[in-house]
Amino acid sequence: MAEAFAGASDTLIEDIVLELDILQPDEETLLRWKYSRIHQAVAAAVARGTSQRQILELLKLKGLELHHATLTKLFKAELAARDESGARMCCVTCGQSLKPTETSHAGAFTHEGDASDTSKEAAA
Numbered sequence: 001m002a003e004a005f006a007g008a009s010d011t012l013i014e015d016i017v018l019e020l021d022i023l024q025p026d027e028e029t030l031l032r033w034k035y036s037r038i039h040q041a042v043a044a045a046v047a048r049g050t051s052q053r054q055i056l057e058l059l060k061l062k063g064l065e066l067h068h069a070t071l072t073k074l075f076k077a078e079l080a081a082r083d084e085s086g087a088r089m090c091c092v093t094c095g096q097s098l099k100p101t102e103t104s105h106a107g108a109f110t111h112e113g114d115a116s117d118t119s120k121e122a123a124a
Contacts, residue, residue: 035074040086042075 025033045055052068059066066074083089 031070032074032077036078036081036088039075039078039082043079043086046075 024030042055046052052071056066056068056071059071081089
């Protein structure tokens with residue numbers, strides 16, 4: 001498999017890059033990713049005593065209507081994906097745990113399997 005990839009023409013690689021740029025995540029993944037971007041503000045509002053209804057009304061006013069059960073599901077899932085300081089502990093797309101990398105700059109995170117995957121490829 002790796003030989004076929006290594007032998008691919010530059011044109012084929014450029015075509016693949018263009019097609020990958022066009023791909024969009026499925027609706028559920030996109031919803032989780034977009035909610036994750038506003039989660040800290042939602043959590044802060046909840047901590048101040050803002051009701052779920054007020055949050056839903058604000059979202060609706062901005063054109064982002066969610067059912068209360070969907071907001072609750074997203075909120076709980078995002079809480080589970082973050083540590084006590086609010087930093088993300090898992091990938092928003094696939095849910096795999098993230099851990100700091102030893103070789104990258106401080107604060108960078110990778111999937112847990114990434115380091116072992118690259119060492120396996122290097123050995124092959």
